[in-house]
Amino acid sequence: MNFSPLASRLGNIAPFHVMELAKMAAALERQGRSIIHMGIGEPDFTAAPAVIEAASRAMAEGLTQYTSALGLPALRAAIAGHYLRTYGLQVAPERIIVTAGASGALLLACAALVEQGAEVLMPDPSYPCNRHFVAAFEGQAKMIPSGPAERFQLTDAMVRANWGAATRGVLLASPSNPTGTSIDPAELGRIVASVTERGGFTIVDEIYQGLSYDAAPFSALSLGEDVIVINSFSKYFNMTGWRLGWLVVPESLVPHIEKLAQNLFICASAISQYAGLACFAPESLALFEERKAEFRRRRDYIVPALEEIGFRVPVKPDGAFYVYADCSALADDADRLTIDMLEQAGVVLVPGLDFGSHAARQYIRLSYATSMENLQEAVARLKTYFKRGTGLAPGFTLPK
Incomplete structure (x- = not known):
């Protein structure tokens, strides 16, 4: 048909x-x-053995019903503890939304922030789905050519030079897919300052942040509470098919994201959420x-x-x-x-x-x-x- x-x-x-x-x-x-x-x-x-055991236990105990659209309170608290332990950052659990993978987090962020005709700056090359999330909400991904000199990332100078009347924000990934390169924290700080000065949003996809090899642990959340960060249990935690991620947003944005999550997803998988708690066990x-x-x-x-x-x-x-x-x-x-x-x-x-x-x-x-x-x-x-x-x-x- x-x-x-x-x-x-x-x-x-x-x-x-x-x-x-x-x-x-x-x-x-x-x-x-x-x-x-x-x-x-x-x-x-x-997935780690403790994660598999936790999923099995959740199913055996009947913990398979809907959770809050924002995620299990215990998992949100565990993610907040991860930021404190790994990055030395105090992140309120109330700012953390558990999502159906990083894709779900990107969808929610774009649904909340991208309007018809809105322009979002990204480096070229970038993970293709990122620009397609923008396009799905009738925005326009403005791909800015970036080469080895910029580590295939955006710089503050590139953001300022390409910001126009229709620009609403930037969408970055550090480390990046496809290049495996990160944005220097100082440069990212300059980008965030320029975007904030222009009243825009900064979304940083940190799905690979746990797999950074050559520098001290860093999260864009250290640059201010207005930065929106996306992460996932897929890569560092080895749970790709479990479809579990999270989104960290300013407190003022939480009720709006919650409304969207309730309507678009209801919640992330309950079994995956209970399993995800075991990711933070010492073993x-x-x-x-x-x-x-x-x-x-x-x-x-x-x-x-x-x-x-x-x-x-x-x-x-x-x-x-x-x-x-x-x-x-x-x-x-x-x-x-x-x-x-x-x-x-x-x-x-x-x-x-x-x-x-x-x-x-x-x-x-x-x-x-x-x-x-x-x-x-x-x-x-x-x-x-x-x-x-x-x-x-x-x-x-x-x-x-």
């Missing part, structure tokens, strides 16, 4: 290339091919730190390995589990290159086209959220692929 007319906003939502590559990879696997997945950003670790936190150290070990292997093949990594990632690599010395089109590497070498990487338009055909994103054995095998396959030089799409050249 065909539905007509469809909402015009659908035209503003682009396909997600990583998911298309995942479908192509699945088809090859059904043919018996061995495929190494380094496309989707999902930890290869699963769970110790495990997460061990896994974080393993991610760092993988980063420290894969970056020089890529450079040895012929990729260029202009900014070493300091967080998350991604490398944003320049492939221009190897090929003239990252999109075709990723398809060819999948078909010829059985390795899934993601083209820069997913993340924006600025130099997009020059970059690929690699996720090192897979085992060291898989990373080593992928590197071996890619070395063979480029040395062989057969089957490459037109325009490809071998590494220098």
